[in-house]
Amino acid sequence: MSLDKGTVKRVAQLARLRLDDEQLEKTAEELNKIFTWIEQLDEVDVSNIEPLASVTGHSLPERMDEVTDGNYPDRVLSNAPDRASNFFTVPKVVE
């Protein structure tokens, strides 16, 4: 398997990261080394093995679907880089 510059560029776009041409080259090289190293997992036979997503072994707790918190917009917005009244703002998305 080999990651080319184009693939790295596409993945970076998915992750909303911007890499210039030089960074793309360097990153592709680094990622290739890492994935070549990861490929040793091919040696492991995982047929009939269930994937493990959680080590706790217990099922997720449930609670009533009701509001238990909130009503403090100033706290929620206190770290906003930019706000307008009780809203976060973003650049215009609709022309």
Added chain:
Amino acid sequence: MSSILDLDLASAKSALQKKEVSAVELTETYLNVMSSNDHLNCYITSTPERALDMASKSDDRINSGDALPLDGIPIGIKDLFCTDGVLTTAGSHILNGFIPTYDSTVTENLWENGAVMLGKCNMDEFAMGSANTTSYFGAVENPWRSDDRQKTPLVPGGSSGGSASAVASRLALAATGTDTGGSIRQPGSFCGIVGLKPTYGRCSRWGTIAFASSLDQAGPLTRTVRDAAIMLKAMAGHDPKDSTSANLQVPDFESALTNDVRGLRIGVPREYLLDGMPSEIEKLLETGIEMLRTAGATIVDVSMPHTKFALPTYYIIAPAEASSNLARYDGVRYGLRIEGDNLDDMYEKTRSVGFGAEVKRRILIGTYVLSAGYYDAYYLKAQRVRSLIKQDFDLVFDNVDVLLTPTAPSDAFAIGENDDDPIKMYLNDIFTVPASLAGVPAISVPVGLSKNKLPLGLQIIGKMFDEELVLRVGGALEGMAGFKSRPAGGA
């Protein structure tokens, strides 16, 4: 003054309660040595006013006979834990200026137990690193110096490097850390102190900035095993705000410290003896084996065949979870924002400026292994191998009570070394990652010095929620090793 700094947490607690020293006096002493050791870069933010205020309240409670378990104990908090009204950065530029309006459950628990906050400890950016060299706020120095290179500053390990260096340098009596793949235990070993990663679910993750949610676990860095037991008792507990938090009683860990290992079966997994590993690491393990055998334990040679696959498995699972967790940093709700021509432009500019190289690398790995066409081949495959790794632990624990292994494959290295080779850096965690993937508790205890006179730790790994036995064996090992060496730097 130095005599106050010589007290470990347990002794300071008793001195405070006997009123041999006041909480304010103890806190002032620590604040003084913090300010004269800025070059170690252990703290991103110090909070002297808050510390003195907390200490004075502790003194009031002690004087009125209502002392809390940690009253007057000055500690450092890894900058991954949200602290109400105090800058919280995760070692990243992307959280520029972020001041939480709440405390994490772990820090809240500590304050409710009377602990005093000295400040927020430096760390690898988003806890991604094994040398504390990826922090936006600069590398942290280890107070230890290598015998053959007295002038070269060394790394404290990572990612809880600021916490570990602060405790080793006596700039904190204890500190909180978090461990995703070894971030408490490896810096513990590099700095000659105790580092405990509890069972996944023992401490709440609520309000702790997420790296890899199925692995992240908070724990203490301390000077002694007893101090670790005291700290864990205060930090742990069920929390309905974290759905993976274990609904279990928190035992009195300190009473488990009997030092008695007679009749215990202690496994030494042969897969932890690596080709090309420095011989001093193997010798250290032999020393540990001999000590525990002399103390009456039975040493059992065991096999955990999937050990060597733990690290590559980790480097799929952890970045996958990280890429998802770090998607929230978008310049909209908190932290850094770099304006752009449109929404996507703003996202890309903010994230490209805000994240450092290692974080970007892991986001890219994670995004790739989760992307269409590669999910089964990488992510699902890694989760299946994780099952086998956990199975290795389940099977071996049918036969032994705990495992004994080295903590790290080397002693502390120079700042800058390994920075250009990600895989070499990742290999630091080769002995700590398996327990993280299985979720089991593990402690690193300082046992000896390398040929360069740097500390080396051994790791005790236990069964799920059996921190008591991990602490008991760790305490016994600590007692027999009698590690008393002190670093050249620090207070």
